[in-house]
Ligand SMILES: Nc1ncnc2c1ncn2[C@@H]1O[C@H](COP(=O)(O)OP(=O)(O)OP(=O)(O)O)[C@@H](O)[C@H]1O
């Protein structure tokens with residue numbers, strides 16, 4: 001099958017691993033920089049081009065769209081979808097995952113456990129908003145932060161109020177959460193592919209930090225996620241609409257609590273920690289998905305069963 005990996009940089013570990021896994025399975029694969037894909041859309045049809053040449057016939061697309069290019073990257077991915085390519089992570093699901101608040105609203109409504117979370121707009125409501133959350137410590141998060149940047153611990157109410165005021169002054173979107181102290185600076189990254197957790201690692205924050213992100217100096221150890229944790233991770237990824245997701249959970253006295261669902265989870269830390277070939281799992285999942293929906297580039301028999309993607313939502 002002809003596969004595309006949407007990634008800004010073919011040298012990145014995750015991109016390289018996906019290319020290797022696709023080639024090892026006998027597929028043709030190309031890394032396309034989403035910012036070099038451009039398109040013509042009209043009621044007479046679509047055309048997408050890359051560096052002057054037509055983009056055509058990709059059976060599946062594996063998106064690796066960074067947070068800084070979510071909007072354009074998702075527009076390109078949506079176009080692939082409309083042209084019939086299969087993707088494990090549709091553009092709408094990636095956009096949803098990038099909005100922590102939207103995800104929390106959606107997942108809480110499905111009964112998935114998460115740290116109590118508040119958000120509000122007007123400064124006149126701040127005291128009551130924080131009272132709704134309960135006493136500090138609190139965790140204040142930028143709505144669209146990644147790699148632990150923009151996640152702050154406030155130990156006193158005056159600090160929570162000060163940080164909230166400062167973020168409002170910067171027109172930043174944020175949310176405030178209860179601090180789950182018993183996690184002791186650890187979280188659990190569950191790597192979901194399809195309907196299972198293919199690998200999991202426990203990340204422990206560096207001394208003096210509460211954020212366990214590897215980019216913030218955290219360390220990773222391979223673990224087997226418990227059955228209840230695996231079930232929450234898979235349900236969360238499916239609720240957001242992602243076939244490939246890095247689901248972060250925190251272990252609390254009241255069970256696993258969901259921190260976030262990442263749409264482009266890195267492979268390096270978790271493949272290193274667990275020794276599991278996650279790239280191969282992803283490629284297999286994507287190719288199976290493309291074959292069962294009969295996208296272009298899939299075998300002819302399955303192409304006959306092709307379901308046309310809806311033309312609404314451009
Ligand atoms: N409510 C909380 N209570 C305790 N610790 C927390 C809480 N929220 C976040 N943390 C810690 O901070 C880390 C970063 O938080 P979160 O995953 O929400 O942010 P992020 O910047 O999106 O990270 P990522 O790089 O995984 O996308 C978590 O992995 C966890 O260790």
Ligand SMILES: [Mg+2]
Nearest residue numbers: 146147260262
């Ligand atoms: Mg994140």
Ligand SMILES: [Mg+2]
Nearest residue numbers: 148248259260
């Ligand atoms: Mg996280």
